[in-house]
Amino acid sequence: MGAILYTVVTSCLLLSTIAAPNHHGYQKIHVKAIQRSDGIQKINRHSHKSGAAQVPLVDFFKGTDLQWIGNVEIGSPPQTFSAVFDTGSPTFLIPSADCTPANGCAKDVSKFNPSRSRTFNLSSNTPFEFSFFTGGGVTPGNESQSGFLNTDRVSIGGLTVDNQEIGLVDSATPGFAPFLKHFQAVIGLGSAADLDGARNPILPALVAAGELLEPIVSFYIPPRSTGHAELTLGAIDHSKFVGDIHYIRPAVTDGLLASIWNVNFTNIFVNGRPTGVANFAVLDTGTSNIVAPSNDDAAAIYKHISIDIKLLNETGVFGIACERICELPATLDFEIEGRKYTIPSRDFNAGPIEGHPGMCQTVINGGDVGFWILGGSLLKHYYSTFNVETKVVGLAKAVEEL
Numbered sequence: 001m002g003a004i005l006y007t008v009v010t011s012c013l014l015l016s017t018i019a020a021p022n023h024h025g026y027q028k029i030h031v032k033a034i035q036r037s038d039g040i041q042k043i044n045r046h047s048h049k050s051g052a053a054q055v056p057l058v059d060f061f062k063g064t065d066l067q068w069i070g071n072v073e074i075g076s077p078p079q080t081f082s083a084v085f086d087t088g089s090p091t092f093l094i095p096s097a098d099c100t101p102a103n104g105c106a107k108d109v110s111k112f113n114p115s116r117s118r119t120f121n122l123s124s125n126t127p128f129e130f131s132f133f134t135g136g137g138v139t140p141g142n143e144s145q146s147g148f149l150n151t152d153r154v155s156i157g158g159l160t161v162d163n164q165e166i167g168l169v170d171s172a173t174p175g176f177a178p179f180l181k182h183f184q185a186v187i188g189l190g191s192a193a194d195l196d197g198a199r200n201p202i203l204p205a206l207v208a209a210g211e212l213l214e215p216i217v218s219f220y221i222p223p224r225s226t227g228h229a230e231l232t233l234g235a236i237d238h239s240k241f242v243g244d245i246h247y248i249r250p251a252v253t254d255g256l257l258a259s260i261w262n263v264n265f266t267n268i269f270v271n272g273r274p275t276g277v278a279n280f281a282v283l284d285t286g287t288s289n290i291v292a293p294s295n296d297d298a299a300a301i302y303k304h305i306s307i308d309i310k311l312l313n314e315t316g317v318f319g320i321a322c323e324r325i326c327e328l329p330a331t332l333d334f335e336i337e338g339r340k341y342t343i344p345s346r347d348f349n350a351g352p353i354e355g356h357p358g359m360c361q362t363v364i365n366g367g368d369v370g371f372w373i374l375g376g377s378l379l380k381h382y383y384s385t386f387n388v389e390t391k392v393v394g395l396a397k398a399v400e401e402l
């Protein structure tokens with residue numbers, strides 16, 4: 001589900017100036033131990049625990065404006081990596097020193113070397129293979145990583161878990177290649193282990209270790225032009241949203257999907273008009289676009305916008321001539337528990353499509369996962385907070401200018 005892949009440009013404004021993926025937006029950052037916002041200090045005054053941490057995120061631009069990365073430390077002494085924090089997947093994945101260029105890890109990719117960590121624990125060495133449907137880029141595709149599950153100490157923003165399960169990736173499909181040199185870890189922020197007890201995500205482990213003041217993780221992932229993106233563990237940063245947080249119950253509370261962040265939505269509005277489409281959706285910080293359960297489901301929404309939006313690649317890419325996309329009114333509202341969550345028209349354009357000159361991709365991909373995925377193009381407009389114990393997700397209107 002969540003995470004990674006490829007793309008070019010998102011905004012209409014940028015189309016004329018940026019024609020190809022670029023790296024100018026990328027900047028390596030370091031997680032400062034704990035930088036507390038006002039909101040968090042207020043909470044911490046009553047607490048002796050560390051309790052909360054803020055991890056600055058950068059918008060990994062590469063054209064998307066829809067993917068955010070920050071740092072994580074693994075092992076002792078710590079080896080530092082750049083990571084995607086992914087509410088759409090359950091597993092902690094990191095390329096291992098065993099991953100060769102022939103297996104998808106180029107020479108310049110930073111890899112975790114377990115032999116240099118004294119806390120590395122060759123505990124289970126269970127083989128795994130983990131698939132990403134969307135990647136997370138705007139180009140859909142079936143990508144996967146495989147390797148072995150073991151454990152080691154992991155720290156995010158100074159909050160630490162010993163014996164955290166980590167998937168040491170020794171093989172990745174080629175779709176990961178353009179990204180691995182910029183970010184390596186995919187940190188699945190699922191709320192619980194899988195039914196079979198495998199895949200133990202880090203959030204419940206942080207709670208069990210007493211590291212979190214509250215059992216929550218919160219995201220502020222605004223457009224790159226706004227900046228100051230951040231992940232907050234254990235607290236909510238009240239300076240990053242306006243109005244109230246509205247809490248949404250999980251659609252299902254058991255089964256595989258209950259371990260990631262799922263909600264029911266009761267309608268999709270196109271330019272204010274209801275389409276009658278209702279379904280189950282995963283709120284996914286690791287996916288860039290919106291993903292419909294099938295190409296037909298995506299087409300059913302597009303027909304309310306323009307008959308000229310066509311399926312351009314059976315992998316689920318839809319598009320229309322770039323010269324027409326900016327003029328299309330295409331506001332999408334997802335109605336969840338009686339409230340509308342909006343993707344404005346200006347985010348309808350997901351950039352030029354490789355191999356289709358003059359065509360621009362539209363924000364909904366067709367998928368084959370059986371439910372909707374609401375990714376960065378929606379979540380960039382909302383402050384989101386995810387509760388590991390109640391499985392409730394809170395959304396509030398994000399501050400859009402700082």
Ligand SMILES: *[C@@H]1O[C@H](CO)[C@@H](O)[C@H](O)[C@H]1NC(C)=O
Pocket residue numbers: 121122123124151163
């Ligand atoms: C290694 O991992 C196993 C299984 O998780 C655990 O029982 C054991 O205590 C760990 N060993 C050390 C030294 O932490």
Ligand SMILES: *[C@@H]1O[C@H](CO)[C@@H](O)[C@H](O)[C@H]1NC(C)=O
Pocket residue numbers: 249250251252264
């Ligand atoms: C979500 O929708 C499913 C299917 O309609 C239903 O079974 C479930 O009870 C709903 N969950 C909530 C919290 O309304």
Ligand SMILES: *[C@@H]1O[C@H](CO)[C@@H](O)[C@H](O)[C@H]1NC(C)=O
Pocket residue numbers: 139141312313314315355
């Ligand atoms: C569809 O996408 C795949 C993967 O990105 C690509 O290899 C293929 O050439 C594309 N096909 C068309 C018709 O664009």
Ligand SMILES: *[C@@H]1O[C@H](CO)[C@@H](O)[C@H](O)[C@H]1NC(C)=O
Pocket residue numbers: 141142314315316368
């Ligand atoms: C992705 O993989 C699934 C399961 O293996 C398969 O059903 C589906 O057709 C694949 N989708 C694409 C676009 O290749």
